[in-house]
Amino acid sequence: MSLTQLRPAAHHRAQPPKTPTKARLWLHRFDTKTVPYALIAPFFLLFGIFGLFPIIFNGVVALRNWRLDDPTLTGWAGFGNFTKLLSDEDFWNALGNTFGIFVLSTVPQLIAALIIANLLNRKLRATTWWRIGVLLPYLTPVVASTLVFAVFFSRDYGLANWFLSLVGFGQDDPLDWRAAKWSSWIAIATMVNWKWIGYNALLYLSAMQTIPKDVYEAAAVDGAGPWRQLWQITVPMIQPVVVFTVILSTIGGLQLFNEPMMFDENPQSASGGSDHQFQTIAQLIYKVGWKDLNLGYAAAMSWALFLIILIVAGVNALATKRIGGGR
Amino acid sequence: MGRLGKRTLRAAAAGIAATLVVAGCSGQALEGGNEDNASGGQVTLKIAFWGDMGLDKLKAAYEKDHPNVKIVLNSGEFNAQHEDLQKKLVAGSGAPDISAVDEGFIVQFRSQADKFVNLLDKGGAEFESKYLPWKWKQSLSPDGKQIGLGTDVGGLAMCYRTDLFKKAGLPTDREAVSKLWPSWDSFINVGKQYVSKTGKKFVDSGTNMFNPVLAQQPVGFYNEQDQLQMDGGPKIAFDTAMKAIQADLSADLASFQPNWDQGFKKDQFAVLACPAWMLGHIQDTAPDQKGKWDIASIPGGGGNWGGSWWTVPSQGKNIDAAVDFVKWLVQPEQQIEVFKTVGNLPSQPALYKDPAVLDYKKEFMSNAPTGQIFAATAENLKPQYLGKKNGPTRVAVENVITRVQQGGLKPEAAWAEAVKEAEKAAKS
Numbered sequence: 154m155s156l157t158q159l160r161p162a163a164h165h166r167a168q169p170p171k172t173p174t175k176a177r178l179w180l181h182r183f184d185t186k187t188v189p190y191a192l193i194a195p196f197f198l199l200f201g202i203f204g205l206f207p208i209i210f211n212g213v214v215a216l217r218n219w220r221l222d223d224p225t226l227t228g229w230a231g232f233g234n235f236t237k238l239l240s241d242e243d244f245w246n247a248l249g250n251t252f253g254i255f256v257l258s259t260v261p262q263l264i265a266a267l268i269i270a271n272l273l274n275r276k277l278r279a280t281t282w283w284r285i286g287v288l289l290p291y292l293t294p295v296v297a298s299t300l301v302f303a304v305f306f307s308r309d310y311g312l313a314n315w316f317l318s319l320v321g322f323g324q325d326d327p328l329d330w331r332a333a334k335w336s337s338w339i340a341i342a343t344m345v346n347w348k349w350i351g352y353n354a355l356l357y358l359s360a361m362q363t364i365p366k367d368v369y370e371a372a373a374v375d376g377a378g379p380w381r382q383l384w385q386i387t388v389p390m391i392q393p394v395v396v397f398t399v400i401l402s403t404i405g406g407l408q409l410f411n412e413p414m415m416f417d418e419n420p421q422s423a424s425g426g427s428d429h430q431f432q433t434i435a436q437l438i439y440k441v442g443w444k445d446l447n448l449g450y451a452a453a454m455s456w457a458l459f460l461i462i463l464i465v466a467g468v469n470a471l472a473t474k475r476i477g478g479g480r
Numbered sequence: 481m482g483r484l485g486k487r488t489l490r491a492a493a494a495g496i497a498a499t500l501v502v503a504g505c506s507g508q509a510l511e512g513g514n515e516d517n518a519s520g521g522q523v524t525l526k527i528a529f530w531g532d533m534g535l536d537k538l539k540a541a542y543e544k545d546h547p548n549v550k551i552v553l554n555s556g557e558f559n560a561q562h563e564d565l566q567k568k569l570v571a572g573s574g575a576p577d578i579s580a581v582d583e584g585f586i587v588q589f590r591s592q593a594d595k596f597v598n599l600l601d602k603g604g605a606e607f608e609s610k611y612l613p614w615k616w617k618q619s620l621s622p623d624g625k626q627i628g629l630g631t632d633v634g635g636l637a638m639c640y641r642t643d644l645f646k647k648a649g650l651p652t653d654r655e656a657v658s659k660l661w662p663s664w665d666s667f668i669n670v671g672k673q674y675v676s677k678t679g680k681k682f683v684d685s686g687t688n689m690f691n692p693v694l695a696q697q698p699v700g701f702y703n704e705q706d707q708l709q710m711d712g713g714p715k716i717a718f719d720t721a722m723k724a725i726q727a728d729l730s731a732d733l734a735s736f737q738p739n740w741d742q743g744f745k746k747d748q749f750a751v752l753a754c755p756a757w758m759l760g761h762i763q764d765t766a767p768d769q770k771g772k773w774d775i776a777s778i779p780g781g782g783g784n785w786g787g788s789w790w791t792v793p794s795q796g797k798n799i800d801a802a803v804d805f806v807k808w809l810v811q812p813e814q815q816i817e818v819f820k821t822v823g824n825l826p827s828q829p830a831l832y833k834d835p836a837v838l839d840y841k842k843e844f845m846s847n848a849p850t851g852q853i854f855a856a857t858a859e860n861l862k863p864q865y866l867g868k869k870n871g872p873t874r875v876a877v878e879n880v881i882t883r884v885q886q887g888g889l890k891p892e893a894a895w896a897e898a899v900k901e902a903e904k905a906a907k908s
Contacts, residue, residue: 222591307739332886418734421559422875427882443563445908
């Protein structure tokens with residue numbers, strides 16, 4: 154358009170600048186002021202329908218009695234569902250499991266991702282191949298990979314027990330991974346780590362590539378080794394991305410559902426192991442809602458989980474901002 | 481202020497425009513759907529069930545006689561189908577025209593009877609006299625609405641591996657095997673012999689001891705006032721399961737899970753409590769074990785496990801056509817056809833005298849006369865009331881049995897734990 158063309162084209166006779174018509178001005182205003190809103194509106198619309206509305210509706214349900222198996226029990230419950238939560242040992246057990254698995258998965262996952270990203274950031278042969286390679290687990294559908302892991306960690310013919318037997322453990326009495334808290338947590342955390350390490354590594358890698366090389370050169374001249382460079386230069390300089398991944402894995406980790414669900418020997422029960430060894434909160438919500446048919450109580454649990462995630466993500470973000478030289 | 485107002489207005493206008501676009505699309509789709517349904521009085525019936533209920537041939541026959549009816553079969557996973565039905569009932573739309581409901585879920589749905597067509601309003605009362613009385617009663621809501629017509633019942637028998645029994649020096653003839661175990665104690669003794677001879681396990685899991693024994697008790701977890709009764713039937717069943725576990729008979733495999741299916745193929749257990757519908761499952765899981773299974777009577781006699789109903793959710797658009805089809809499905813000819821195709825035993829006692837059922841022999845199960853065997857168990861059955869919280873209570877107690885098998889709980893301490901967990905489930 155001539156409006157944006159500052160230099161007149163060489164072969165044309167210079168024309169006097171056109172005065173923009175009123176309609177054209179209006180169109181321009183419309184284009185710059187209104188179109189952005191129209192373009193972004195579908196997101197907010199969908200978010201309103203599928204995000205905001207369910208959250209609010211859930212809050213309303215949480216304050217009501219709603220039992221599918223007893224239609225006569227209805228009406229407002231006030232904070233009854235929430236006070237019941239405080240003394241519900243299943244809830245606290247699930248909260249403990251969720252945090253246990255969360256720590257076992259997030260901490261190794263982010264550290265491993267950082268180290269892998271650091272390796273990928275060097276001059277390697279077949280760089281693209283490596284980078285795509287680490288992303289492959291992320292592309293695998295979670296149900297498919299979890300099913301494979303469930304067999305991997307099975308008691309009688311599982312690969313994990315076969316590896317253990319190679320180094321001399323459990324030849325006579327194979328380990329039942331689902332029986333104890335510690336073993337089931339490790340198994341589930343392994344599935345989560347496997348899936349997300351590559352994804353986080355690529356995020357870190359892209360952030361690392363924005364760090365100017367001369368910073369490292371200066372550090373190397375000052376005698377900083379690779380390990381020190383990683384923690385004193387790389388981590389502080391990619392800190393926003395680290396905060397982002399910490400928040401993301403906090404949200405994901407506290408909502409963990411598929412892995413424990415499909416790891417269970419008896420998935421229909423949603424009990425997370427025979428003694429609720431690995432029942433996460435998301436799983437408990439599902440059980441209370443669709444197995445015990447108590448939708449009001451399940452909604453209260455969802456809201457409690459929502460608040461817990463907000464708090465934990467906030468704390469984690471603050472804590473992460475303090476690492477790496479307290480920038 | 482004015483500027484802000486203008487900007488807000490503009491944003492709102494843009495949002496509304498986008499809404500109209502979305503709404504326009506969906507409106508169009510909806511109209512299209514209606515048009516399709518209305519053309520030429522054609523009725524489409526969607527039927528949801530799980531596994532194979534022997535409907536393929538019946539569908540073709542019905543469509544031939546009723547050219548205006550088109551039947552769409554939707555077979556899915558057992559639990560998913562029930563959960564999907566529950567969600568669609570809550571949502572108020574999207575449910576199938578006809579849905580199969582299993583015994584384990586019928587309690588949950590009969591307490592929501594207002595969401596189903598009351599078949600008594602549609603001339604269903606004529607069927608009452610044809611059914612086993614307890615089958616008719618199980619799908620009856622507390623206020624007397626009939627939400628479903630019964631298809632099959634799961635009278636119990638005991639399936640066993642003739643080849644493995646032979647290796648252990650046990651008899652293989654079904655009469656002789658039945659005589660080995662008149663009671664559960666004698667059954668456990670046979671198991672001990674088998675284990676000491678072969679070094680392999682006898683039963684698949686402690687829970688599959690618990691469930692059939694419980695099914696034989698006059699009162700299950702709950703009495704008819706819906707009060708938990710752990711000291712009666714559940715205690716007897718639990719003790720039997722503990723005895724089997726302590727005698728080291730159990731392979732500790734959870735039913736219907738990958739490990740269990742592996743267990744079939746690797747001969748990890750030699751017997752399996754089997755209702756009629758289990759035969760199809762054995763056949764699908766271990767097709768190469770044809771002729772290696774046979775059926776004996778179950779210790780203690782009788783008992784029911786599973787069995788289903790056809791229900792018609794009231795939100796459907798073609799309720800009358802759906803009810804007509806269900807009524808046709810439960811007629812004797814169709815029920816016998818289903819029995820022959822998949823083995824599901826009808827729930828109308830008159831059919832147990834029918835030569836087509838009595839003379840039927842199942843080739844896969846060493847030509848066992850399955851019609852005779854299962855008809856006899858179904859007729860001798862003591863009906864049991866299933867409480868509202870039967871499902872969650874069963875899961876809770878099964879979990880305690882699994883904990884004992886996993887070694888996390890001592891058998892002596894297990895009963896107290898089972899009572900505690902059951903009480904929790906009753907209140908859930």
